[in-house]
Amino acid sequence: xxxxxxxxxxxxxxxxxxxxxxxxxxxxxxxxxxxxxxxxxxxxxxxxxxxxxxxxxxxxxxxxxxxxxxxxxxxxxxxxxxxxxxxxxxxxxxxxxxxxxxxxxxxxxxxxxxxxxxxxxxxxxxxxxxxxxxxxxxxxxxxxxxxxxxxxxxxxxxxxxxxxxxxxxxxxxxxxxxxxxxxxxxxxxxxxxxxxxxxxxxxxxxxxxxxxxxxxxxxxxxxxxxxxxxxxxxxxxxxxxxxxxxxxxxxxxxxxxxxxxxxxxxxxxxxxxxxxxxxxxxxxxxxxxxxxxxxxxxxxxxxxxxxx
Amino acid sequence: xxxxxxxxxxxxxxxxxxxxxxxxxxxxxxxxxxxxxxxxxxxxxxxxxxxxxxxxxxxxxxxxxxxxxxxxxxxxxxxxxxxxxxxxxxxxxxxxxxxxxxxxxxxxxxxxxxxxxxxxxxxxxxxxxxxxxxxxxxxxxxxxxxxxxxxxxxxxxxxxxxxxxxxxxxxxxxxxxxxxxxxxxxxxxxxxxxxxxxxxxxxxxxxxxxxxxxxxxxxxxxxxxxxxxxxxxxxxxxxxxxxxxxxxxxxxxxxxxxxxxxxxxxxxxxxxxxxxxxxxxxxxxxxxxxxxxxxxxxxxxxxxxxxxxxxxxxxxxxxxxxxxxxxxxxxxxxxxxxxxxxxxxxxxxxxxxxxxxxxxxxxxxxxxxxxxxxxxxxxxxxxxxxxxxxxxxxxxxxxxxxxxxxxxxxxxxxxxxxxxxxxxxxxxxxxxxxxxx
Numbered sequence: 201x202x203x204x205x206x207x208x209x210x211x212x213x214x215x216x217x218x219x220x221x222x223x224x225x226x227x228x229x230x231x232x233x234x235x236x237x238x239x240x241x242x243x244x245x246x247x248x249x250x251x252x253x254x255x256x257x258x259x260x261x262x263x264x265x266x267x268x269x270x271x272x273x274x275x276x277x278x279x280x281x282x283x284x285x286x287x288x289x290x291x292x293x294x295x296x297x298x299x300x301x302x303x304x305x306x307x308x309x310x311x312x313x314x315x316x317x318x319x320x321x322x323x324x325x326x327x328x329x330x331x332x333x334x335x336x337x338x339x340x341x342x343x344x345x346x347x348x349x350x351x352x353x354x355x356x357x358x359x360x361x362x363x364x365x366x367x368x369x370x371x372x373x374x375x376x377x378x379x380x381x382x383x384x385x386x387x388x389x390x391x392x393x394x395x396x397x398x399x400x401x402x403x404x405x406x407x408x409x410x411x412x413x414x415x416x417x418x419x420x421x422x423x424x425x426x427x428x429x430x431x432x433x434x435x436x437x438x439x440x441x442x443x444x445x446x447x448x449x450x451x452x453x454x455x456x457x458x459x460x461x462x463x464x465x466x467x468x469x470x471x472x473x474x475x476x477x478x479x480x481x482x483x484x485x486x487x488x489x490x491x492x493x494x495x496x497x498x499x500x501x502x503x504x505x506x507x508x
Numbered sequence: 509x510x511x512x513x514x515x516x517x518x519x520x521x522x523x524x525x526x527x528x529x530x531x532x533x534x535x536x537x538x539x540x541x542x543x544x545x546x547x548x549x550x551x552x553x554x555x556x557x558x559x560x561x562x563x564x565x566x567x568x569x570x571x572x573x574x575x576x577x578x579x580x581x582x583x584x585x586x587x588x589x590x591x592x593x594x595x596x597x598x599x600x601x602x603x604x605x606x607x608x609x610x611x612x613x614x615x616x617x618x619x620x621x622x623x624x625x626x627x628x629x630x631x632x633x634x635x636x637x638x639x640x641x642x643x644x645x646x647x648x649x650x651x652x653x654x655x656x657x658x659x660x661x662x663x664x665x666x667x668x669x670x671x672x673x674x675x676x677x678x679x680x681x682x683x684x685x686x687x688x689x690x691x692x693x694x695x696x697x698x699x700x701x702x703x704x705x706x707x708x709x710x711x712x713x714x715x716x717x718x719x720x721x722x723x724x725x726x727x728x729x730x731x732x733x734x735x736x737x738x739x740x741x742x743x744x745x746x747x748x749x750x751x752x753x754x755x756x757x758x759x760x761x762x763x764x765x766x767x768x769x770x771x772x773x774x775x776x777x778x779x780x781x782x783x784x785x786x787x788x789x790x791x792x793x794x795x796x797x798x799x800x801x802x803x804x805x806x807x808x809x810x811x812x813x814x815x816x817x818x819x820x821x822x823x824x825x826x827x828x829x830x831x832x833x834x835x836x837x838x839x840x841x842x843x844x845x846x847x848x849x850x851x852x853x854x855x856x857x858x859x860x861x862x863x864x865x866x867x868x869x870x871x872x873x874x875x876x877x878x879x880x881x882x883x884x885x886x887x888x889x890x891x892x893x894x895x896x897x898x899x900x901x902x903x904x905x906x907x908x909x910x911x912x913x914x915x916x917x918x919x920x921x922x923x924x925x926x927x928x929x930x931x932x933x934x935x936x937x938x939x940x941x942x943x944x945x
Contacts, residue, residue: 215941251727253928270730278727282930284720289522297518301511301728345724 204229204384205353210259212245219245221408227386232379234399235388238505241405243388247355251278274303277351281358283342285330292326295345302349316344335362343371347378354378355386360394392498406508423495426468429453430481431461431489440484448477461488511729512737519741524748533749537756541764559603564593566610567617573644594624604629606637614649687893688866690811694889695861698819699854705746706830709738710843713834722927731924739827807895814892814901821908822885825915826850832919835926842933857883861890869894879904881911
């Protein structure tokens with residue numbers, strides 16, 4: 201597959217502390233790439249290297265096949281986690297300034313800002329100072345400034361923090377739309393439900409090393425344990441459990457459903473198929489619930505981090 | 509438009525449009541003039557106070573030595589004892605009592621003279637009394653020895669040495685004063701400029717850190733571009749402020765002198781008269797000529813060019829350090845420990861300038877400090893009016909530029925790392941470590 205961004209064996213040390221150790225990632229064109237990891241794992245360092253804020257000690261980063269150079273600054277839009285705007289500067293002036301720093305001409309920037317301000321219905325903020333806006337409002341401006349120059353690569357570090365659910369949704373839709381229009385997105389967050397919702401690829405960095413990466417579906421497949429959630433209605437629960445245990449591995453389950461069912465997690469062994477389990481169950485009790493347990497991003501994250 | 513000019517423009521405009529900047533720019537000259545006026549008025553008031561000094565001359569020889577002037581009256585007491593005289597003075601609330609003892613020998617009289625007063629007397633009054641006494645006693649002594657005072661007076665000769673350098677340049681003492689004024693003004697201006705606008709740069713760096721915009725900016729521009737843009741933009745704002753001050757100061761002065769001119773001239777009538785009287789003497793004419801000659805004698809071209817180079821060099825040297833400090837800390841209260849090492853050489857430079865350049869502009873200390881890059885801008889600017897060989901200026905400037913490049917490099921390193929560091933205040937050790945990041 202064609203990759204927009206490729207990082208090869210990137211390492212970075214701060215004094216004696218290793219922030220990144222031979223990390224390689226490949227971000228496919230048009231994907232939303234989740235960059236995950238516990239606090240202090242080295243995500244921000246990697247992002248800063250991609251943004252050419254920090255230089256790597258060794259390793260190379262390619263954007264669209266070419267080694268990173270100052271020319272690439274306008275191809276990248278970066279919304280850092282530590283973000284802010286000049287408090288006493290007016291919204292419009294500030295947005296124009298930041299857009300011009302990204303290489304847009306003044307007239308071009310004005311035109312696009314008008315488009316975005318209309319779209320997000322914030323045109324009347326133009327002459328306000330940032331300090332007069334709420335945090336969420338300022339975040340919106342920040343988002344607009346990040347995407348204004350239509351970069352090929354968008355990097356969002358915790359983009360939803362500070363937004364209420366409605367605005368978070370709005371921003372999420374904008375991100376998806378930008379992706380559909382051809383942008384590639386690197387998305388760093390601790391909120392696993394948004395990873396689940398948005399990302400098609402992920403990489404997990406832990407203690408300066410990359411410990412996991414690939415398509416989210418592939419990773420989930422590799423993490424699944426052939427376990428099924430089962431909800432049964434029966435008058436003789438202990439008898440049914442005993443009988444299932446003779447053929448399959450049974451674990452307690454905690455899923456929610458409407459009935460007062462007997463809830464079990466049943467793991468298949470290598471030879472058996474889901475159909476066999478289902479047939480077996482229907483012969484013993486009334487089946488109300490039968491779902492394969494797919495590991496959530498959250499599970500994968502915790503499991504991977506704890507195993508390393 | 510390229511990044512640097514964009515940054516300079518923004519820094520300049522935000523500074524200039526800032527309300528406190530506008531207020532300071534307009535108010536400062538007013539406050540300055542007002543303060544000046546108050547001080548002038550107060551000192552005038554002080555001089556104009558009428559004082560009465562009682563004199564008890566037991567020797568009876570010096571009664572004619574004291575003539576009443578506009579503000580000082582002498583009350584000659586006679587036929588009373590010292591204790592009685594003291595009582596009288598206390599009751600009449602006179603400024604003080606001058607007691608001259610009785611003695612046959614003039615020399616012994618001078619030893620016993622005493623001044624009694626409620627508070628310790630002012631220095632000017634004491635020296636004026638001493639002068640009067642000395643003159644009268646000397647005259648009496650001369651008379652006693654049978655010397656003709658008139659002859660002495662008429663044979664007094666005043667000497668003023670004309671100075672000329674080996675290259676044929678004429679100069680005078682006034683020349684030196686003028687040089688000192690020029691050099692002092694230039695050096696002091698640089699000192700003030702560094703402190704005021706260096707602080708401004710530092711605050712603006714801290715602001716970017718605390719508002720957390722820094723990472724957004726440096727994902728678009730190089731930190732060194734941001735730093736240089738900040739330094740240049742702030743300096744331009746500073747120059748604008750200075751220019752406005754000069755213009756505004758000029759206007760206020762001329763308006764002020766037009767309105768209060770009469771007043772002032774009345775108040776100073778006596779002094780002016782004295783000066784005018786003095787002007788008519790041949791010596792004073794000489795003086796006026798000397799001032800003009802002195803200004804012509806100043807190495808003006810050299811002065812202007814050197815001023816520009818040393819001013820810019822010195823300013824950039826220090827302001828880059830201010831920027832680095834701003835980057836290293838999170839808030840202004842943490843800057844103290846880093847400010848000392850910057851302020852020390854600056855203050856040292858001004859002291860060296862004031863104390864040693866006046867004494868001997870080409871002495872060892874002045875010369876050495878005019879080469880050390882951290883003090884050279886101030887000290888060299890003070891020395892140049894006295895004529896510094898061009899090679900010395902060039903060597904000093906080269907050293908300054910070399911150091912400037914080093915400090916900018918150093919500051920940029922600190923800046924680059926520091927702007928992304930939040931939390932605890934770094935130690936010097938950590939700063940050194942940052943250089944290797």
